[in-house]
Amino acid sequence: MSKIYINYGSDAQAMTRALMDHADIASMLNPGTKVVIKPNLVVSRTADDGATTHPEIVEGIVAYLQAHDIHDITIAEGAWVGEGSTSRAFKKCGYYDIGKKYGVDVIDTKNDRAVDRPFRDMSLRLCETPLNADFLINVPVLKGHCQTNMTCCLKNLKGCIPDSEKRRYHSLGLDKPIAALGTVLRPHLHIIDSICGDLTFEEGGNPVESNRIMLGFDPVLLDSYGARLMGYRPDEIGHLRLAQQYGAGEFVDDATEIIEMNAENKPKTAPVRSSIVKRLASYIDEDSACSACYANLVFALNNTNRKPTEKLKIGQGWRGKQCEGMGIGNCVSGCSRHVRGCPPTAVDIIDFLEE
Ligand code: SF4
Incomplete structure (x- = not known):
């Protein structure tokens, strides 16, 4: 049909x-x-x-x-x-x-x-x-x-x-x-x-x-x-x-x-998709992140002026790995520094980024 x-x-x-x-x-x-x-x-x-x-x-x-x-x-x-x-x-x-x-x-x-x-x-x-x-x-x-x-x-x-x-x-x-x-x-x-x-x-x-x-x-x-x-x-x-x-x-x-x-x-103008997410994704090093986790990070990045100077690691693919740098969520506990939570809240991520 x-x-x-x-x-x-x-x-x-x-x-x-x-x-x-x-x-x-x-x-x-x-x-x-x-x-x-x-x-x-x-x-x-x-x-x-x-x-x-x-x-x-x-x-x-x-x-x-x-x-x-x-x-x-x-x-x-x-x-x-x-x-x-x-x-x-x-x-x-x-x-x-x-x-x-x-x-x-x-x-x-x-x-x-x-x-x-x-x-x-x-x-x-x-x-x-x-x-x-x-x-x-x-x-x-x-x-x-x-x-x-x-x-x-x-x-x-x-x-x-x-x-x-x-x-x-x-x-x-x-x-x-x-x-x-x-x-x-x-x-x-x-x-x-x-x-x-x-x-x-x-x-x-x-x-x-x-x-x-x-x-x-x-x-x-x-x-x-x-x-x-x-x-x-x-x-x-x-x-x-x-x-x-x-x-x-x-x-x-x-x-x-x-x-x-x-x-x-009918709406008079066609809606235009935003390029915000694409721009913010450049701060993220993702490997199999859950939607809630990833969305909270994107939301946090969108709501802080303190953008990271290095990519933030996020996702289940980082589980059990030791790595330099900053990570978001319990899966990246092997990073030098990370925000705890599964998923961490956007507020916790913003606090982390602004520290
Ligand atoms: S920390 Fe939790 S919510 Fe975030 S990617 Fe890992 S399992 Fe998913």
Whole structure:
């Protein structure tokens, strides 16, 4: 299905329901269908900061499903590793309120049972709830990421794996396991929150208004379209390139049908991605760093005038190694000096840099 549905506007709940109606999602379901909805709640920040899925979109999905007599609905997500608390994010972002209002379960995948699935030369551990859904709806935010440049449908599926696996993905270089995950775990539907994603940082803080929600069925098609919106060529995004090679989907091309609704509400200027992360990365010597750790370091570097005179080491690849210089996080305890924490907070890193 080489189609992308896009609705522009400011009423996210109504826009979502209209998109689902237009794509006739109800015809794919029956009253016994077990639906799991996977938003992005990587951090405990409200959606207007540009990091998390607007609850109005998920509410629109639930309302649409219930209006079509689908009642076995679960919202499932796991926040990022380290200090990420899913329950805090659920509360802060209004997801427990949705659960109560509509009588749907809201579960933390960090507490889910995990099962193994083989893929080529890899074995992937997946959380059971999303894996066992009859109809999995992925609801990512289109936004930037300081290691993978962008995150959307494919990378959002990291919330469907245990924390130990999230760390392991970083030690495997992110691109390959993300692409493998998107090939093994295949949501039936993707609804993308592109209302105001932060085009620089995964954890938000610099939202860019786009007033857009997108719907589709192929994660590679949607992500490649999103990459182009952000100013990247799809083949510049490592996990996207690999996912296409693995058969998870196809890149957007001239044959892709773009079906727009309310096009008069389209943003007048195309958002421009920031070069901040690229510039700050020149201060970093990274080897398999977890996202939370790396993002805190980038955030710290962006918020201090005391830039280091040598590269800062960070990541699991430095574990057990003795080295000169400064490092960030427990993994680099073999450095002459390092900031403790797993991950260390941005504030601790700033204090360290400013000492
Ligand atoms: S200290 Fe190491 S394991 Fe802990 S978050 Fe940072 S990179 Fe990951």
